[in-house]
Amino acid sequence: MIMLMLTDPFMQRALIAALLVGVTAPVVGTYLVQRKLSLLGDGIGHVALTGVALGWLVGAGMGLTPNDALAIPGAVVAAVVGAVLIEVVRRRGRTSGDLALAIMFYGGIAGGVLLIGIAGGSSGNLMQYLFGSISTVSDGDLWLTVVLSLVVLAVGVGLRHALFSVSHDEEFAIASGLPVWALNIIVAVVSALTVTVAMRVVGLLLVSALMIVPVAVAQQVTHAFGRTMLTACVVGVVVCVTGLSITYWYNVSPGATIVVLAIGVYAVVSLVAPLLIRRRPAHDPHPDLPDDVDLPAAATERAAAAAKECR
Amino acid sequence: MTDTRQVTEPSEPVIEASGLHFRAGASHILRGVDLTVRQGEVVALLGANGSGKSTLVRALVGIKAPSEGTVRLLGEPLGAGRRGAGVDWSRVGYVPQRAGAGGGIPSTAQEVVASGLLHGRRLRLPRGWRDQVERALEQVGLADRVRDPVHLLSGGQQQRILIARALVREPDLLVLDEPVAGVDVASQEAFAATMERLVGGGLTVLVVLHELGELEPLVSRAVVLRHGKVVHDGAPPRARQDHDRVGHHHQHPHADDNGGRMAPDVAETRALDLEVRP
Numbered sequence: 001m002i003m004l005m006l007t008d009p010f011m012q013r014a015l016i017a018a019l020l021v022g023v024t025a026p027v028v029g030t031y032l033v034q035r036k037l038s039l040l041g042d043g044i045g046h047v048a049l050t051g052v053a054l055g056w057l058v059g060a061g062m063g064l065t066p067n068d069a070l071a072i073p074g075a076v077v078a079a080v081v082g083a084v085l086i087e088v089v090r091r092r093g094r095t096s097g098d099l100a101l102a103i104m105f106y107g108g109i110a111g112g113v114l115l116i117g118i119a120g121g122s123s124g125n126l127m128q129y130l131f132g133s134i135s136t137v138s139d140g141d142l143w144l145t146v147v148l149s150l151v152v153l154a155v156g157v158g159l160r161h162a163l164f165s166v167s168h169d170e171e172f173a174i175a176s177g178l179p180v181w182a183l184n185i186i187v188a189v190v191s192a193l194t195v196t197v198a199m200r201v202v203g204l205l206l207v208s209a210l211m212i213v214p215v216a217v218a219q220q221v222t223h224a225f226g227r228t229m230l231t232a233c234v235v236g237v238v239v240c241v242t243g244l245s246i247t248y249w250y251n252v253s254p255g256a257t258i259v260v261l262a263i264g265v266y267a268v269v270s271l272v273a274p275l276l277i278r279r280r281p282a283h284d285p286h287p288d289l290p291d292d293v294d295l296p297a298a299a300t301e302r303a304a305a306a307a308k309e310c311r
Numbered sequence: 312m313t314d315t316r317q318v319t320e321p322s323e324p325v326i327e328a329s330g331l332h333f334r335a336g337a338s339h340i341l342r343g344v345d346l347t348v349r350q351g352e353v354v355a356l357l358g359a360n361g362s363g364k365s366t367l368v369r370a371l372v373g374i375k376a377p378s379e380g381t382v383r384l385l386g387e388p389l390g391a392g393r394r395g396a397g398v399d400w401s402r403v404g405y406v407p408q409r410a411g412a413g414g415g416i417p418s419t420a421q422e423v424v425a426s427g428l429l430h431g432r433r434l435r436l437p438r439g440w441r442d443q444v445e446r447a448l449e450q451v452g453l454a455d456r457v458r459d460p461v462h463l464l465s466g467g468q469q470q471r472i473l474i475a476r477a478l479v480r481e482p483d484l485l486v487l488d489e490p491v492a493g494v495d496v497a498s499q500e501a502f503a504a505t506m507e508r509l510v511g512g513g514l515t516v517l518v519v520l521h522e523l524g525e526l527e528p529l530v531s532r533a534v535v536l537r538h539g540k541v542v543h544d545g546a547p548p549r550a551r552q553d554h555d556r557v558g559h560h561h562q563h564p565h566a567d568d569n570g571g572r573m574a575p576d577v578a579e580t581r582a583l584d585l586e587v588r589p
Binding site for chain 1: 369372373374396398400403405407414415416417418419422423425426427429430431432434435436458460463476486
């Protein structure tokens with residue numbers, strides 16, 4: 001059964017795409033959660049829809065034969081522009097990041113539907129981008145996915161300490177002379193690339209789930225930034241590959257299956273983790289220091305007894 | 312206590328701010344501040360809440376761009392063109408006032424302190440960074456907490472993590488924003504001892520304080536800020552005379568000592584008083 005799936009060329013391409021998305025999305029997602037911009041992926045996804053329609057429009061104008069030939073390049077451009085724009089708005093501080101995101105959500109969808117109509121298509125044409133269509137991944141799409149994923153991984157993993165510093169405490173990073181502005185733009189661009197990479201697998205509306213849910217799972221079981229990222233990647237790969245495999249035998253939407261699976265893992269882990277991880281601190285959480293008050297003898301004795309209990 | 316650095320006379324200024332103004336909307340927070348800190352000095356920046364102390368130090372390390380005026384850090388201008396591109400950031404350590412939100416993902420003490428090793432154009436950790444981090448944590452007495460998530464530590468311990476993050480790059484200049492606010496006496500004493508050792512080694516310090524407290528013996532000069540202006544620059548002011556009045560809460564651990572160094576000139580003491588009266 002599994003051999004049958006693995007020898008299917010459609011499935012091979014789809015599995016490679018799913019694997020790459022499973023690794024890259026959580027890497028970027030970790031930084032987004034760290035800087036409390038969990039919804040950035042959604043905002044970029046919506047803007048990418050306008051890019052898809054724009055690519056469609058340009059393709060139609062140029063008379064290209066598959067009329068969506070420029071849809072993915074259009075999505076890449078729009079996503080990058082949108083992500084950088086959000087960063088600029090956030091930096092200028094006039095509008096809160098939250099509000100800027102909301103405006104992107106509406107503008108992205110409205111722009112996409114408007115442009116696809118002008119291009120002679122219908123909003124039905126946008127469905128495969130909104131919800132994914134991994135079975136239609138072509139060799140060209142796959143190569144683009146591979147290249148973009150490698151860029152995202154090289155940046156996200158190679159610069160992880162600098163990106164951690166900027167995401168953890170931006171003011172300290174500025175006071176350390178780090179190129180904070182450039183690093184923020186890098187996070188924005190890498191997020192945009194990830195959205196377009198994941199677009200074919202889970203669709204623009206569910207992209208963000210792949211970035212955020214594996215991180216949420218990882219947070220249940222670890223308390224370190226590096227390990228959160230690693231665990232999230234493992235979760236991402238497992239749910240993407242498993243979810244896709246399920247759709248080989250059952251006729252269900254791959255994107256939706258993957259996301260539901262991820263949320264299922266989150267639910268199970270949040271129930272099971274507290275039982276498995278015994279909350280036993282390695283040492284007494286209270287430091288053995290005198291405080292600023294003079295205690296009567298009885299209280300001092302009680303303090304010594306309390307210290308013993310914690311040991 | 313060996314002085315490894317040659318202190319030249321007169322020593323070079325490491326911080327030079329002139330004519331600093333800072334406006335945020337309608338409020339004029341800094342109103343023409345001049346401040347010079349020379350190598351080897353320990354300067355306390357004093358003033359009431361809202362006097363502009365934090366804004367001033369944030370302008371001095373490049374976080375806030377002043378509305379007017381210039382800042383030179385280690386001889387290099389801040390804010391002109393590429394912000395502080397000429398500054399040797401490996402020589403500057405900054406300790407913010409609070410741990411802040413600290414991001415949405417729990418991080419270990421090791422991860423947070425290691426981020427102090429990145430500065431300027433250095434975007435990757437150097438070889439042997441784990442040892443450097445451990446040494447920095449040892450200096451603040453938290454060596455056994457390397458792998459603990461920072462958000463589970465107490466407020467005082469988190470403050471010490473931030474100090475370790477600034478110390479890990481072995482700076483020549485340390486800028487601290489209220490490092491002992493809300494920290495118990497024992498920790499304040501430990502902090503003062505660490506600072507004494509570092510200052511003995513030639514460290515220059517600019518520290519924002521509410522009260523001189525345990526650091527008093529170390530402080531060579533005090534700058535008092537009031538209503539966005541420097542109102543005193545010189546010998547550390549004495550504590551207020553009516554310090555122990557009813558309802559007064561202070562973090563100074565030895566209130567009894569104040570009687571011993573009561574100012575003869577009451578008027579002057581009151582002028583330098585660090586509190587804002589209604």
